[in-house]
Amino acid sequence: MTDNVMIRVEHLLKDYGTGRPAVNDISFDVRAGEVLGFLGPNGAGKTTTMKILTSFLAPTAGRAEVAGYDVYSQSLEARRRIGYLPEDTPLYHDMTVLEYLHFVADVRGLPKSSRNARMKRVVEQVGIPDRLGMLIGELSKGYRQRVGLAQAILHEPEVLILDEPTSGLDPNQIAEIRQVIKEIGREKTVIFSTHILGEVQATCSRVIIISDGKLVADGTPDELTGRKTGTNTVLVEVAVASNKHDPLELIRRVDGVLAAELVPVGSATARMYRVTAEGGQDPRGDIARVIATVDGLDLLQLTPERASLEAVFRRLTTTSTASSDQAPLAAAGGM
Amino acid sequence: MQNVMAICKREFSSYFNSPIAYLVVTVYLVLSGALFFSTLFIEGQADMRQFFGLAPLLFFIITPFLTMRLLAEERAQGTLELLLTMPITDWEVVLGKFLASVGLVSVLLFLTLAFPISVAEIGPLDKGATVAAYIGMLLMCATYAAIGLMSSSFTKNQIVAALIALFIGFGLFIIGQMVQLMPSWLAPFCNAISIHTRFQNIARGVIDTRDVVYYLSMIFGCLLVAQTTLESRRWR
Structure with a gap:
């Protein structure tokens, strides 16, 4: 019995004949009701x-x-059982939105009796009831994306697969599309690829990062950003007027501080330190008091640093692509 | 079958959204009309021979322009991916598109009925031979359409698709024209595969099973190649 596993991928390998597999032995499961973010640099194998x-x-x-x-x-x-929206939303530009949705309903075999009600609901869900008579070719990219989504969810699929559904949209449109995905994700299994990291934190219940065809991370956004790893990192910026005291020494003596290191900022008078403290302890109060009592030192900044998903992404995808000629994130193109 | 009809319906109506279909149909009607009627009045004979004589030549030139976009455009726009990931087989896609192009050609042939009707007004028309010739034209056009669809499956460039279809169509046409120049052992073979010769048999008023089987197997063969080309993405 598969119980509630909706997508099961086992040792998947795809070699286009280049000798370097585009997807290299990937395995993962997605359960019903999960919204899975599929992360990775361009060319990592998401689309494949x-x-x-x-x-x-x-x-x-x-x-x-x-x-x-x-x-x-x-x-x-x-x-x-799948609703799919490929990258770049390929649609028939010479059809009106309504014609197109009828065509999809025909191919998907939607029963005529419930078709109109279903279509009305989908059209409202993605926000295009006032665009039905327009040619798809005349729509803006954001609206085209909505038609693409409408097409994908029309037959109430159990699994929704979206390839970069928000690429090329403006921030408002991105927020709207995300909202739709979130709404759908309440009932359905959704897997969508992106390289916008904020999107994952905003929408996904689980994240998979692949790099160079290999799976490099799998977990909830919280797990990946290490909020549960038990340490606390703080950035401290201090203005140094005289060299009588080294702030680093003072900070290291604070209770609960495990380590402190200088972060180069390129300023003659200010210095930045990254301080790691024991889990459960917030060293900020103590640090502030120590710095304040010393002549010639002024506290400029005291910020808790959380390993951002971006940092995790960079760390995981840079090491494994270092041997290739692609810089992660910056690589242009895609599949 | 429902899927085939869905594809066919979409494809057929999109012909009427594109200027190419109107243009090709107009060019065909004007050309064949002008060539036909000019000689009709010179000869002063109420027969359609001139019109049916030109048909194979004109059709192998115009059908590629009606079929070139069928799969090539979908490939170029990326819509092919969306279509083929729907619950529909590659064969249904190919068949639906083929039927749509045959539908358009039927419209074109229907419009040319104006010619025999006007000839029948002038003098006695051999009705039996004319009906047979129309059936022959439909079979011949369907064959050209299948060749065009097959060519369109090879590439994402519509022009290339049209040129491949033109080339194949020309080959099958010219091989019948050159039978007299062929060595005698080769001539029967050339006659057998020539679209032109087959059509002339039918246009004489005799619908022979062998000719019909020839056209149907050409059509089936081309559609099979088109389907295989679509499917080949899964072997690479």
Whole structure:
């Protein structure tokens, strides 16, 4: 019994024949009701994985299941249960929104009796009831994206697969699309790829990071940012008027501080330190008092530092792509 | 079958959204009309031979322009990916698109009915031969459409698709024209695969099973190649 595992990926491998697999032995499960963020630099294999899950491409080795159906040998059954929005929202520009949705309903085999009610609901959910008569080619990118989403959720799929659903949109549109994804994610299993890290923290209940075709992290956003690892990091900035006292020495003597190091900031008078303290202890009060009592030292800044998802992302994806010619995040293109 | 109809309906109506279809249909009607009627009045004979004689030549030139976008455009725009990840088989996609192009060609042939009707007004028209020739034209056009669809599956560039189809169509046309120049052992073979010769058989008023089977197997073969081309993404 698969109980509530909606997507099961086992040792998936895809080699386009270049000798360097685009997807290299990836395994993960997604449960019903999870919103999974699929993170990775461009060219990491996100799109390839999604194309295999939607049966567009076949894996070189390994297998994948959606809702209990093998995406290769039971492809039609799996596809019936998937809603998919590929990268760049490919739609027929010469059709009106309504014509297009009717076409999708035809191909998806939506029963005529419930079709109109369902269409009305979807159109409202993605916010396009006033655009139905317009040609898709005349819509703005944000609206096209909504039509793409409408197309993907029209048949009430159990699994929704979205490839960079917010790329190229303005911040307002991104917020709106995210809202729609969140809403859908309450009932359905959603897997979406992105390289915008804030998006993951805002929408996902779970994150998978892949780099260079390999799975490098899998967990909740909180787990990945290390909020549960038990240490506390604080950034301290001090203005130094005289060299009588070294602030570093003073900070190290504060109760609960495990380590402190200088962070170069390029200023002659100010110095920045990264201070790590024991978990559960907030050293900020003590540090402030120590600095304040010393002549010639002024406290400028005292900020708690949390390992951001971005830092985690950079750390995980830089080491494994260091050997390749691609810089993570900066690499242009995609799949 | 429901899926095939959905594809066919979308494809057929999108013909009427594009200027190419209107343009091609107009060019065909004007060209064939002008060439036909000019000689009709010179000869003063109420027959359609001139029109049916031109049909194979004109159709292998115009059908590629009607079929070039069928799969190439979907590939270029990326919509093919969305289509093929829906619960629909590659064969249904190919068949739906083929039927849509045959539908458009049927509209075109329907419009040309104006020619035999006007000839029948002038003098006695061999109705049996005309009906047979129309059936032959439909089969021939469907074959050209299947060739065009197959060419369109090879590339994402519509122009390339049209040129491949033109090239194949020209080959199958010219091979029938050159039968007299061929060595005698090769001639029967050339006659057998020539679209042109087959059509002339039918246009004489004799619908022979062999000719019909020839067209149907050409169509089936091309559609199979198109389907295989679509499917090949899964082997790479």
